[in-house]
Amino acid sequence: ETGVTQTPRHLVMGMTNKKSLKCEQHLGHNAMYWYKQSAKKPLELMFVYNFKEQTENNSVPSRFSPECPNSSHLFLHLHTLQPEDSALYLCASSHDQGRYGYTFGSGTRLTVV
């Protein structure tokens, strides 16, 4: 257990479904991140939240909608996804200072059918 908890671990959803991924940390970190990892591709940063404010959105399609109600919780709302959105979605948190690395959750393995 790393201190960053992601649920669910696995998710299968149809293209017309709406689902949400949840991430929770109680490490006292003030920054939280969503990454997408597709097969045979590097990690892609999707969203960054700093003190609950979104500070980065890396040209992510609007069918992905993040929500950060407080510094400990981060959600990724999914709707009308495409099969190419199937991937491992990783949440991470950190202190907002350069010398600190990220603590990752175990990821949600998403399959869109």
Place this chain on the structure above:
Amino acid sequence: AQKITQTQPGMFVQEKEAVTLDCTYDTSDPSYGLFWYKQPSSGEMIFLIYQGSYDQQNATEGRYSLNFQKARKSANLVISASQLGDSAMYFCAMREAGSARQLTFGSGTQLTVLP
């Protein structure tokens, strides 16, 4: 431009031997941190080791050590006495202290430890 380069898509090592995974980086920020993560097939990213740009000595954590050559901008990971459980994907990453401040990852190296 690629900030982190890992040139070895796959590596094999015999159990109990040492292996070096290569990583080069590119930055103009004088203050930065370098990280190595391990990702087993289960998916979680496990932090292994950290090297700060101002650190005088190479970082070590148990069987992991970081061969930091600042002038060459390289930060290779050395795993000594490889174990079967070391088989995983390994990512090098950098975080600059300046305005970007995001953790940037390389493309990874798949390490397989052979019995």
